[in-house]
Amino acid sequence: MFSVKSDVFSFGVLLLEIVSGKRNRGFSHRDHHHNLLGHAWMLYKEGRSLEFVGDYLGVSGYLSEVLRSIHVGLLCVQQCPEDRPSMSWVVFMLGNEVVLPQAKQPGFFTERDLFIAESSSGTNAPGSINQMTMTLMEAR
Template identity: 45%
Template sequence: MLHAATNHFCDENKLGEGGFGPVYKGTLADGKEIAVKRLSRTSGQGLLEFKNEVMLIARLQHRNLVRLLGCCLEKNEKLLVYEFMPNRSLDVFLGYMAPEYAMEGLFSIKSDVFSFGVLLLEIISGKRNNGFHLLECGESLLTFAWKLWSKGKGMELIDQHLVQSCVAAEVLKCIHIGLLCVQEDPADRPSMSSVVVMLGSEIIPIPRPTEPAFSIGRVVAKPTEPTSNDRICSVNEVTISNLSPR
């Protein structure tokens, strides 16, 4: 049935390629559109990992997550069937997990609030959190924004392209709300309905945020000139790249 729905997994129906295999658009006999993740036989994801993924997604039936409609294990095929997202997945625009989910697998609507807060700070600063770095500091965009705001220097966070056209008070309020959204304890983060009210109101008092959740930026060391003895080689004399953890 899934072979027929995807026209035998033809390239024209391919939506993208993930770490474990390609995803195809399909149309069932009743006209329902689906997305079918076809695990590659060379992906390294075995039966146990496949079952764990199915169980995880089944437990995470969250209104803001794509729904798992079914799965298939037949012969050498491992297939996951999701609802089709015509505008692609939100992770294309957001790709941010709240720390409680990344570290402990705990997920709630407050996890979405965290992602929104990161996005809000990105818009204001004109920088991506996952590409943000300061020399030898390893700060994330979140901690950088927190330090500036705490010192009363929030305006230094603003993208220079926005400075001339922005209203300072409105931008500072957005930074304040963004920092509320990325607090470490999910219980301290506001609901999205509260965020909407705070953004649109001039009189509602906004509570002071606590320090944001721990988030590591990329550490970039100052470049040094290597000497002839500084080359790092493997046993077969092939040079090895210096790796920088994320």
């Protein structure tokens, strides 16, 4: 069952995907194992949000709008649904020069580290592979 706040979360993910030019699903970075939301959050906390934009040389005339979009996207994906803005407030924040509240850690902020997960199991055996069998029914 979806709610208004989950729709806001989805919009925030979409906004961050558009700004970065990358998809959240399957995102990888050479310096860490965060997903796209984690990458945006990390750069935001370090004051380096502009690095989130793939080719930021072409957006030099729109830097404030791009930074505002990243900030609003992070506000939309905050972990607690109560902290997320309403869609009407999102539209207002994107279209007006208002002071934005500080973003909090996003929900579904994951760090994928497969090497540590495998070594912590205590065995060197490879993990199981899920297999799927399909049965096709044919009429006589």
